[in-house]
Amino acid sequence: MDSLGVLERHAPGLALLAGGALLAHLLAGPVDGLQPLVVAVAVGFVFGNLVGIPAVVAPGVGSHKLFLETGIVLLGAAVVIEEFLVAGPTVLALVVGAVAGGVLLAEGIARLLFRLDGETPSLLAAGASICGVSAVVAVGRVLDARGTALTFAAATILIFDAITLVAFPLAGEWLDLSARQFGVWAGVSMFSTGPVAAAGFAHSAEAGQWATVTKLARNSLLGGVAIAYSVAYAARSATEPSVRRLWSEFPKFLLGFLLVAAIANAGVLSAAAIDSIGTVSDVLFTLAFVGLGLSIRVREMRRVGAAxxxxxxVHLLIVSAVMLALIRLLL
Known part of the structure; x- marks a missing residue:
């Protein structure tokens, strides 16, 4: 398909995302303190559940994931590395503890408390502890998980993405957390990258940066966890995961984020250029969050079982409580 054909196929969905983003800014503008990014999620959610996503707009709407990843890459220009170097070792320790402890905790809860077996506990553990649905898919492919297990694990994570997107900003205000404390707390406790960024920016721009950077640190551990699971399940499966297979699931936009951050902090870019990049990043985030809202479907959430x-x-309550106590103590 030529470039013109691709544009025509994606144009209706892109127009829907743009319209939702514009509406979000119009609705948020008159309300002091209301973030357009949060309204963008709400606009997408309402439209997606009342109207649905017609086939004609589906290709363009699917581009919201690319907008999110590109926005995160450009967000690197706003990162002041000196600030993160000060808290870097502490934040990194919290990230490693949240991922390693979270995986073991979720496995134990699923297998011992709820008596789940097979690959489902591992899929839930990966999704809740690393990077949401992306981790579910990555670990699922490594383990050759069944389609049903993947579907239910992904749907469960999406339910909590929707819940935490609303609950965490409210909790952050109630707990009177600083921007850095809230951003790191969201980054180590919530699941998927989009909701983490949205929750962070709902608090403040600084919290959004801390939440995104912390979440990217968690995402970077996906490859290691996938390898660990492949070794643990080796005796049960005849399929050995290849390096190419693991690399295909690695969140490569993380590398772009680090590159842009390095360039910006090297003094190569002017202040005006950094401001322009930040504006483009904000636009991309707004488009992405409209698409994120469109992907939250109440009908699909009702199909998930109780276990x-x-x-x-249980995993979310324990991890978020422990991380909150540590963050208040250390940051």
């Missing part, structure tokens, strides 16, 4: 929801709920 997976119970596993992830």
């Amino acid at each position: 997976p929801v119970g596993v992830v709920l």
Whole structure:
């Protein structure tokens, strides 16, 4: 298909995302303190559940993931490396603890408390502890998980993405957390990258940066966890995961984020250029968050059983409480 054909196929969906983004800014503008990014998610959610996603707009709407990843890459220009170097070792320790401890905790809760077996506990553990649905898919491919297990694990994570997107900003205000504390807390406790960024920016721009950077640090551990699972399940499967297979699932936009951050902090870019990049990043985030809202479907959430929801709920409560206590103590 030529470039003109690709543009024509994606144009209706892109127009829907743009219209939702514009509406979000119009609705948020008159309300002091209301973030357009949060309204963008709400606009997408309402439209997606009341109207649905017609086939004609589906290709363009699917581009919201690319917008999110590109926005994160450009967000690197706004990162002041000196600030993160000060808290870097502490934040990194929190990230490693949240991922390693979270995986083991979720496995134990699923297998011992809720009596789940097979690959489902591992899929839930990866999704809740690393990077949401992306981790579910990555670990699922490594383990050759069944389609049903993947579907229910992904749907469970999406339920909590929707819940935490609303609950965490409210909790952050109630707990009177600083921007850095809230951003790191969201980054180590919530699941998928999009909701983490949205929750962070709902608090403040600084919290959004901390949440995104912390979440990217968690995402970077996906490859290691996938390898660990492949070794643990080696005796049960005849399919050995290849390096190419693991690399295909690695969140490569993380590398772009680090590159842009390095360039910006090297003094190569002017202040005006950094401001322009930040503006483009904000636009991309708004488009992406409209698409994120469109992807949250109430009908699909109703199909998830009680056991997976119970596993992830207990995991979320324990991890978020422990991380909150550590963050208040250390940051």
